[in-house]
Amino acid sequence: MYSDADAAALYDLLNPWDPGQWPGDAFYAELITPADAVLDVGCGTGAMLHWAREHGHTGRLVGLDPDGVALARARRRADVEWVDGTAATMGWQSEFELAVMTGHAFQFLLADDDIRASLRAVRAALRAGGRFAFESRHPQARAWEAWNPSNGSEVTDAAGRALRVWHEVQGVADGVVTFTGTLADPDGTVLRVDRERLRFLEEAALDALLAEAGFEVEARYGDWTRGPVTPDSREIVTIARRPS
Ligand SMILES: C[S@@+](CC[C@H](N)C(=O)[O-])C[C@H]1O[C@@H](n2cnc3c(N)ncnc32)[C@H](O)[C@@H]1O
Known part of the structure; x- marks a missing residue:
């Protein structure tokens, strides 16, 4: 009732890439702009x-x-x-100055072994001295507790269709949060339900996996203005380097 292509278009509408407006986008824009291969x-x-x-x-x-x-989009x-x-399956060798994972894409890597294989492949794709920048939501902030139907919102898609969107957590186990995203008509008729799973890694576990893959942590931030990680941080933002 609401196609994958329409859902991808809605994603862009709800998550516009705009460094002028979003500090996270500005953070990555600063890294990407001077890098010759990204x-x-x-x-x-x-x-x-x-x-x-x-x-x-x-x-x-x-x-x-x-x-x-x-x-396709x-x-x-x-x-x-x-x-x-x-x-994990990409095969580039020493080609990039910068690799990034934005929009919490890193949290789609669920199992330690997938994280290991993915980090190894990213490291291999980077030139010596190349950098890997990414963020993961800090588990201490328990972001998933806000993912419930009472926090839903009304949106209008690119075709002018009014929609209601909300999330609902199914379970939290071993650092993996399973939840659904639902799209409905304003009258509540459900159009589609997408199930997702995201890993919430502790900082120490993340650093152990980075070290194991041969990365050095060049910088670590707890927010998009390059502040340190504190007990209130909602993000773990990392710039890791493939040693020269
Ligand atoms: C929330 S989206 C973020 C998209 C984009 N980076 C952004 O900032 O808007 C997460 C993306 O990670 C992708 N993804 C999931 N598992 C992946 C994997 N193992 N390797 C690479 N990408 C993956 C998904 O297909 C999805 O497009």
Whole structure:
């Protein structure tokens, strides 16, 4: 009743990439702009790389994602390389100055072994001295507690259709939160339900996995203005480096 393609378009409407408005987007824009070869792992609909090209990036831009519908939207721009695949299975060797995972894409890596394989592949894709920037929601902030139907919102999609969207948590186990996202007509008629699972890694566990994969943590922040991680931080923002 609400297609995957329509849902991808709605994602872009609800999550516009705009460094002028969103501090998280500004954080990544600062890193991407001077980097001559950028790999966006879990690029989704490609909004960030679209923005980079539109704003004069002349270097190599590559977006990788296993979601064919999101990638089809990304491919509306042909001056960026789009690759269908997962982080763990990508095979680039020493090609990129910068790799990123934005929009909490890192949390889609659920099992330690998938995180290990993904980090190894990102490290291999980077040149010596290259950097990997990404964020993960800090478990201490328990963001999932706000994902309930009473926090739903009304939106109007690009076709002018009024919708109600809400989330509902099914379970929390071993650092993995399982939840649904529901789209409904204003009268409550459900149009689609998407089930998702996200990993919430503790900082120490994340750092152990980064070290094991051969990364050095160059910078760690608890928010998008480059403040430190504190007991109130909602994010764990990392810039990791492949040693020279
Ligand atoms: C919330 S979206 C973020 C998209 C985009 N980076 C953004 O900032 O809007 C998470 C993306 O991660 C992708 N993803 C899930 N598992 C992945 C994996 N193993 N490797 C790479 N990408 C993955 C999903 O398909 C999805 O497009």
